[in-house]
Amino acid sequence: MTITHNLGFPRIGARRELKFALERHWQGAATAAELETQAAELRARHWARQSALDLVPVGDFSFYDQVLDTSFLLGNVPARARSHGGTPLDQYFRVARGRAASDSACGCVHAGEMTKWFDTNYHYIVPEFDASTTFALDTTRLQQQLREALDLGVRAKPVIIGPLTYLWLGKSKDASERLALLPALLPVYAQLLDWLKAEGVDWVQVDEPALVTDLDPAWRQACQDAYAALQGHGPKLLLATYFGPLADNLALACALPVAGLHLDAINAQDEVAAAIALLDESKVLSLGVVDGRNIWKTDLHATLAWLEPVARQLGERLWIAPSCSLLHVPVDLESETHLDPEIRSWLAFAVQKLEELRLLACALDHGRVKVQEALLANAAAVDRRRASRRVHSPEVAQAVAAITPDLGRRASPHAQRLTEQAALLNLPSYPTTTIGSFPQTLDIRQARQQFKRGELDAQGYRAAMQAEIARCIKAQEDLGLDVFVHGEAERNDMVEYFGEQLEGYAFSANGWVQSYGSRCVKPPILYGDVRRPRPMTVEWTAYAQSLTEKPMKGMLTGPVTMLNWSFVRDDQPRAATCRQLALAIRAEVQDLERAGVRIIQIDEAALREGLPLRRAHWDTYLDWAVESFRIAANGVRDATQIHTHMCYSEFNDIIAAIAAMDADVITIETSRSDMELLGAFDDFRYPNGIGPGVYDIHSPNVPSRAQIVGLMRKAAARIPPAQLWVNPDCGLKTRRWEEVLPALENMVAAARTLREAA
Ligand code: GLN
Ligand code: ZN
Numbered sequence: 001m002t003i004t005h006n007l008g009f010p011r012i013g014a015r016r017e018l019k020f021a022l023e024r025h026w027q028g029a030a031t032a033a034e035l036e037t038q039a040a041e042l043r044a045r046h047w048a049r050q051s052a053l054d055l056v057p058v059g060d061f062s063f064y065d066q067v068l069d070t071s072f073l074l075g076n077v078p079a080r081a082r083s084h085g086g087t088p089l090d091q092y093f094r095v096a097r098g099r100a101a102s103d104s105a106c107g108c109v110h111a112g113e114m115t116k117w118f119d120t121n122y123h124y125i126v127p128e129f130d131a132s133t134t135f136a137l138d139t140t141r142l143q144q145q146l147r148e149a150l151d152l153g154v155r156a157k158p159v160i161i162g163p164l165t166y167l168w169l170g171k172s173k174d175a176s177e178r179l180a181l182l183p184a185l186l187p188v189y190a191q192l193l194d195w196l197k198a199e200g201v202d203w204v205q206v207d208e209p210a211l212v213t214d215l216d217p218a219w220r221q222a223c224q225d226a227y228a229a230l231q232g233h234g235p236k237l238l239l240a241t242y243f244g245p246l247a248d249n250l251a252l253a254c255a256l257p258v259a260g261l262h263l264d265a266i267n268a269q270d271e272v273a274a275a276i277a278l279l280d281e282s283k284v285l286s287l288g289v290v291d292g293r294n295i296w297k298t299d300l301h302a303t304l305a306w307l308e309p310v311a312r313q314l315g316e317r318l319w320i321a322p323s324c325s326l327l328h329v330p331v332d333l334e335s336e337t338h339l340d341p342e343i344r345s346w347l348a349f350a351v352q353k354l355e356e357l358r359l360l361a362c363a364l365d366h367g368r369v370k371v372q373e374a375l376l377a378n379a380a381a382v383d384r385r386r387a388s389r390r391v392h393s394p395e396v397a398q399a400v401a402a403i404t405p406d407l408g409r410r411a412s413p414h415a416q417r418l419t420e421q422a423a424l425l426n427l428p429s430y431p432t433t434t435i436g437s438f439p440q441t442l443d444i445r446q447a448r449q450q451f452k453r454g455e456l457d458a459q460g461y462r463a464a465m466q467a468e469i470a471r472c473i474k475a476q477e478d479l480g481l482d483v484f485v486h487g488e489a490e491r492n493d494m495v496e497y498f499g500e501q502l503e504g505y506a507f508s509a510n511g512w513v514q515s516y517g518s519r520c521v522k523p524p525i526l527y528g529d530v531r532r533p534r535p536m537t538v539e540w541t542a543y544a545q546s547l548t549e550k551p552m553k554g555m556l557t558g559p560v561t562m563l564n565w566s567f568v569r570d571d572q573p574r575a576a577t578c579r580q581l582a583l584a585i586r587a588e589v590q591d592l593e594r595a596g597v598r599i600i601q602i603d604e605a606a607l608r609e610g611l612p613l614r615r616a617h618w619d620t621y622l623d624w625a626v627e628s629f630r631i632a633a634n635g636v637r638d639a640t641q642i643h644t645h646m647c648y649s650e651f652n653d654i655i656a657a658i659a660a661m662d663a664d665v666i667t668i669e670t671s672r673s674d675m676e677l678l679g680a681f682d683d684f685r686y687p688n689g690i691g692p693g694v695y696d697i698h699s700p701n702v703p704s705r706a707q708i709v710g711l712m713r714k715a716a717a718r719i720p721p722a723q724l725w726v727n728p729d730c731g732l733k734t735r736r737w738e739e740v741l742p743a744l745e746n747m748v749a750a751a752r753t754l755r756e757a758a
Contacts, residue, residue, distance in 0.1 A: 008325025075136030127170030193234025260284030288323030408630030437731035486544035665689035693729030
């Protein structure tokens with residue numbers, strides 16, 4: 001019998017129940033006990049939905065992030081979180097977001113750094129290490145979840161992050177070697193495993209996705225040492241790898257003294273045979289045969305065609321699962337009642353993916369006939385998608401074929417463009433601006449909902465949004481900012497807004513995926529060739545510009561980000577889809593310029609996260625990504641200033657590509673890293689404008705003028721002041737006006753201080 005299991009289930013809830021529960025708690029409207037109750041209900045519901053599986057993940061739930069949970073599990077809690085007392089949950093939220101529900105608004109603690117989880121759009125809180133870091137097991141949270149699961153009769157398989165990956169994900173705060181902590185860490189893991197065994201657990205899933213990345217010899221050695229040291233402790237270990245092939249780490253992974261290995265057979269199908277050859281016959285091989293990162297139906301016939309011989313070969317040793325945790329897909333397609341039925345028939349969300357898994361196991365164990373009807377329905381859907389006319393547009397194919405290198409080039413180099421732009425814009429030194437969005441208030445969201453439900457007509461909606469834009473511009477006038485934005489009131493989301501207006505995109509109503517903490521995104525579904533039937537932003541931007549003399553930035557999302565934050569086609573290369581997007585954005589840029597907009601910002605927040613996990617594939621990706629940006633951005637006159645924005649980016653290793661994008665100004669996230677990120681620009685002698693973010697918009701804390709001046713002085717020590725802009729880390733949509741106004745007031749005052757001192 002083929003064992004079926006799951007690596008993780010989306011924790012946020014089909015209706016984002018966890019998000020709303022968390023936010024109520026943070027706002028003081030729900031006690032910690034109420035939050036705990038809701039969380040337990042969600043977990044029970046999610047386990048019930050996985051009840052057909054042989055093994056169900058436990059411990060994949062989190063109030064914010066599973067890596068932060070691991071830090072607490074291992075007793076690696078930054079001292080600053082403890083200094084204000086409170087419960088462990090308070091301390092947890094302090095690290096997560098800078099403030100516990102019980103803390104006053106003073107904001108005394110800085111939140112932990114957040115960064116992308118491998119090549120996904122999920123963010124984790126970076127573990128903090130230094131030479132004196134110690135570990136101490138605290139199983140409170142995991143124990144609670146495990147007890148709940150066992151009480152409910154769940155066939156529980158606890159999920160933990162393995163020691164190698166935990167260290168690999170973290171950052172040393174004092175330049176000490178993280179690996180030096182391994183000897184202190186391993187006894188705590190041993191204790192954890194022993195405790196799990198004592199709880200009656202049979203199998204533990206130990207996630208080691210670091211194994212799909214380039215590891216240098218010291219890390220590979222550490223991996224061997226770690227699992228050698230853990231041998232004999234605890235239940236049977238299933239070492240889980242995902243997001244890519246193991247490549248040069250395959251032999252290492254197969255030889256580790258564990259009871260089983262999980263391989264991502266979506267991304268590493270061609271390693272299956274080698275893994276079988278390398279694995280000892282006592283070990284289980286778990287294959288991730290259903291894509292945990294995308295929403296397309298699995299082609300069950302194609303999967304069975306290669307899986308059946310594997311099953312015959314492995315017998316009882318074969319397990320099957322999704323390729324990775326289902327954290328990265330929405331919960332249930334059943335809730336999509338409004339989706340175009342044809343497109344809907346091509347899709348599978350988490351619940352449907354688990355059903356696919358059940359069908360596969362059934363076909364393997366009892367023959368395809370046993371599930372013939374379901375297999376036929378699956379084949380029909382897969383075939384219809386492949387042949388659909390809605391997927392292929394000859395017009396788009398033609399436009400892409402006509403792309404020449406000229407399309408990506410501006411007339412003059414940056415220095416020359418800058419002269420023209422400066423004359424036109426007439427900005428002070430240290431110009432101040434924001435990243436685009438202003439608070440998405442309840443009013444805005446309600447107006448949009450009413451509009452979508454048909455309770456507000458197009459004219460009424462436009463009037464409501466224009467009023468918001470006017471309010472936003474008045475606020476910027478009062479604050480004295482230099483370059484304005486219209487505030488993005490009309491945008492639900494920076495990708496969805498554009499996707500909704502482009503052909504080739506479909507939208508779910510409830511397809512939420514956790515991005516970080518309580519933040520969710522609803523990635524659009526890029527199913528077909530992309531075409532822009534009409535301008536998407538010109539009217540709003542022109543309206544905004546009509547209200548002020550100050551330059552208004554036109555605000556667009558770039559092609560690479562549109563791609564990386566969508567569920568993408570699996571029937572053509574990403575590069576091909578990206579070029580289609582680039583042409584659509586380019587047309588919009590040119591329309592904005594024609595409408596008199598002098599500055600256009602093209603956000604590429606997700607450029608870095610699209611980097612392949614293996615270095616060997618970076619150049620190819622960067623080539624087409626930068627080319628796509630340039631096609632989108634560079635169809636303008638010299639006098640038009642192009643900005644781009646990136647968040648959470650580390651630039652050291654991609655600075656040449658960033659420079660090749662040749663945006664006139666780049667704004668970046670830097671404040672949480674204390675301007676460390678600027679080193680890359682400094683070393684590279686990056687020639688264009690840079691706005692290093694001066695405050696963390698993910699935290700409700702208001703930065704003081706002195707803090708901002710301090711950060712900008714650090715920036716000015718690295719970058720010639722003439723190149724510097726002053727701006728927050730990112731958009732302000734998740735903040736409240738009460739937080740935004742004082743913060744920006746301090747930011748503008750700081751810029752004034754800097755100018756006076758210059
Ligand atoms: N312009 C967008 C905003 O301000 C950028 C968001 C982002 O970079 N994530 O919301
Ligand atoms: Zn950003």
